[in-house]
Amino acid sequence: MDERNRRAFIIGGLGAIAVFAVLFFAVGARGVVDSLLSADPSLVAGTFALALGWLAAWSLMLRTVLAALGVDVPVVRSFFVYAGAVFANNVTPFGQAGGEPVAALLISKVSDARYETGLVGIASVDVINVVPSISLILVGVAYYATTAALGSRLETAVGSAVALISAIVIVMALVWRYHDRLVERLPAVVAPRLGRLGLERFESETLEEDLRDRLGRFFENIERVATDRWRLAAVVGLSLCGWLFQTAALTVAFAALGYDVAPYVLLFVIPLANLAGAAPLPGGLGGIEAAFVTLLVPTTGVPASAVTAAVLIFRGAIYWMPVLIGGVSVSAFGVRAVR
Structure with a gap:
């Protein structure tokens, strides 16, 4: 880990600690601890078992996307590769945006695929996950509205989510529409500036051609995934x-x-709360937990301390378990998680 990334990681970790400190102060740390101590161990184990089901389902997503790109990864290995990708997302700031390059390197390492192919694979999984999440938010909120009045907090959260997702979709549509121009012009802009980052050993023209070739293959791979309808539906x-x-x-x-x-x-609260993963915290740690508590207290009527305890159990299964499994996987595959 270089000095810049180490500093970002430390700052992000301190930020997460600060968020947790504020959260525990607001809801009452003693109540949270008492709730955790009263938890049924068998049901806590059930939470972790269901989290493994989630991890398995999304690892099969990655395997299916890679198959559309001509990359064959065995089922068991795909599980550990995806766990490694989640690990990378969870230990870098800004969630997927920070972890995807590491995840792409991991995929290319274990499958001998090109780096840009691995990047398309993990990026496709992250993007496709947005589609069901939007549906769950809209369906869940619509049904909730028939049973209770929407509070201002929930209206703000849903409105912000719709605005953010709409902006992302618009940017993606524009990038795809003008991707030919990006392939042609972007390398000429980027290549001369890479010399300032310690890449002086590469000639600008050679590097520009290499970037153009990689970017072209990147968009070709995206097109292959998008046009394979059966695999896309799966x-x-x-x-x-x-x-x-x-x-x-x-x-x-x-x-x-x-x-x-x-x-x-929970159908709409989970994807809504996960939007906090875009915060400059390691995998959104602290921010996502706070978002869950903020959304769940007014929509469930459960005491804040119990909500916080339930969220901590859930995040133990969804965040910390993949960090453990993925960290071991990344180490076993010989890939540095933070570069």
């Missing part, structure tokens, strides 16, 4: 299964504390 289905596994896991986490929470509330 990937979207697996994505939905993953979200449902997460919903079931959080439902069981609440049950472990003795609370029965309507699953349709």
Whole structure:
């Protein structure tokens, strides 16, 4: 880890600690601890088992996308590769944006695929996951609105999510529409500036041609995934299964504390809270937990301390378990997670 990344990691870690400190102060740390101590161990184990189901479903997504790109990864290996990708996302600031390059390197390492092919694979999984999440948000909020009035906090969260997702979709559409121009012009702009980053050993013209070739293959691979309709439908289905596994896991986490929470509330709260992963914290750590508590307290009627305890159990399964499995995987595959 170089000095700049080490500094960013330390700052992000301190930020996460600060967020947790504020959260525990606001909800009452003693109440959270008491709730955690009262949790049913068998149901806590069930939460972790369901989280493994989520991890397996999204690892199959990655395997299916890579198959569309002509890269064959065995089922078991794809599980550990995806766990490694989640690990990279969880230990770098800005979530997927920070972890995708490391995940692409991991994929290329274990499958002998080109780096840009691995990047298309993991980026496609992340982008496709947005499609079911939007549907879950809209369906869940619409059903919730028939049973209770939408509070201003929830309206703001949904409005912000719709605006953010719409902006992302617009940017992606513009990039795709003008990707030929990007392939032609972007390398000429980038190549001369890479010499300032310690790449003086490469000739500008050679580097420009290499970048143009890689960028061209990147967009070709995206097109291959998008036009393979059967595989694309399977990937979207697996994505939905993953979200449902997460919903079931959080439902069981609440049950472990003795609370029965309507699953349709969790259907839209989970993808909404995960938007906080875009914060400059390691995998959104702290920010996502705070977002969950902020959304769940008014929509479930469960005490804040119990909500926080349930979220901590859930995040232990969704965040910390993949960090452990993925960290071991990354080490075993011989890839440095933070460069």
